[in-house]
Amino acid sequence: YPESVGIILWATSNLRNHGQCVAEFLYLMGLRPVWQPGSQRVVDLEVIPLEELQRPRVDVTGRISGLFRDSMPGSVIWLDDAAQRIASLDEPTELNFVRKHVLEEAGELEKSGLDKQAAWRQASYRVFGDPPGAHGAGTGAVLEAKNWETIDDIAAVYTRWGAHAYGKGSEGTYMPEVFKKRMAQIDITVQNVDHRESSMLSGDDYNNYRGGMIAAVRSYKGSMPRNYVSDSSDRSKVQLRSLTEELKRWFRGEAMNPKYIAGMKKHGYKGAGDLATYVAVSYQWDATSDIMENWMYEKYAAKYALDKDMQKWMQEVNPWALHRITEVLLEAEQRGMWQAKPETKQALQELFLSMEGELEERGE
Known part of the structure; x- marks a missing residue:
């Protein structure tokens, strides 16, 4: 006991x-x-x-x-x-x-x-x-x-x-x-x-x-x-x-569920922001409890940040959400919490730099 x-x-x-x-x-x-x-x-x-x-x-x-x-x-x-x-x-x-x-x-x-x-x-x-x-x-x-x-x-x-x-x-x-x-x-x-x-x-x-x-x-x-x-x-x-079981249940059932993502897209700016929250909160759980695995970070990168259709949609409705997703994923890699594939890391870095410039132009 x-x-x-x-x-x-x-x-x-x-x-x-x-x-x-x-x-x-x-x-x-x-x-x-x-x-x-x-x-x-x-x-x-x-x-x-x-x-x-x-x-x-x-x-x-x-x-x-x-x-x-x-x-x-x-x-x-x-x-x-x-x-x-x-x-x-x-x-x-x-x-x-x-x-x-x-x-x-x-x-x-x-x-x-x-x-x-x-x-x-x-x-x-x-x-x-x-x-x-x-x-x-x-x-x-x-x-x-x-x-x-x-x-x-x-x-x-x-x-x-x-x-x-x-x-x-x-x-x-x-x-x-x-x-x-x-x-x-x-x-x-x-x-x-x-x-x-x-x-x-x-x-x-x-x-x-x-x-x-x-x-x-x-x-x-x-x-x-x-x-x-x-x-x-x-x-x-x-x-x-x-x-860990609970995390994977929600990760598979919602975060990576195409039907759930399609539903979030109907909410435009707010939907994109909530998807970015999923990535940020997953990272925070990993920081406190060490429960994220490499493949989960790779899935977030592929589905939320590097997918061309998702990129286009987020840039239209909420580019700040895409920027936050990319920033969080790179921070996880930088802190050694995620051993990212070299090609994934490079793609995220390029996306982050391009988003920095785009958001700066929008601010001006």
């Missing part, structure tokens, strides 16, 4: 699906909610006995969004209470990973000078998010600005945005060292998806939060965690896929 799991908690999805991520957080730790008869409000948490659970209690760290913090404060309290309850149980540490980690870290903090109560409280924070009043994760902005060199740079930005502890006694206190400790313990990251209206490639929010967490684990732990996506868009058939 994994000792530690990192989970992304968004407000919109949990409001829509009645708290699937909250339920998963609780169940991994070995808790279930207690509902008030009639109103069905959650009024308490009940510890599931180990004899019934039949597995160890898994340590869970939740990275909440700013909207989750603002619209579901009650859930934040329940999640924090869950971690404290489980850590306080008198159980063997090999069957209670929450207690195991809290005991270890609290001991270290006491040695550094904290009193016992403060050390225990600091070691038991498991809910982290944005600074009070802020929204976002920082990852997308730093990647879009090209203002990074290594995975450690991305992790540092993710920490600055997300290392604010929430729960009893802390309404967003910045605790970077505590957050780094949590990220360094994570064996598995997971994000639940409950609809098909957007995907991990259609916008950068997924990579902003989830990819940022993976980058932080890679940086602070020194190894890649296992990464999964839980798809409950069809609640009668919930499916679990690896992040």
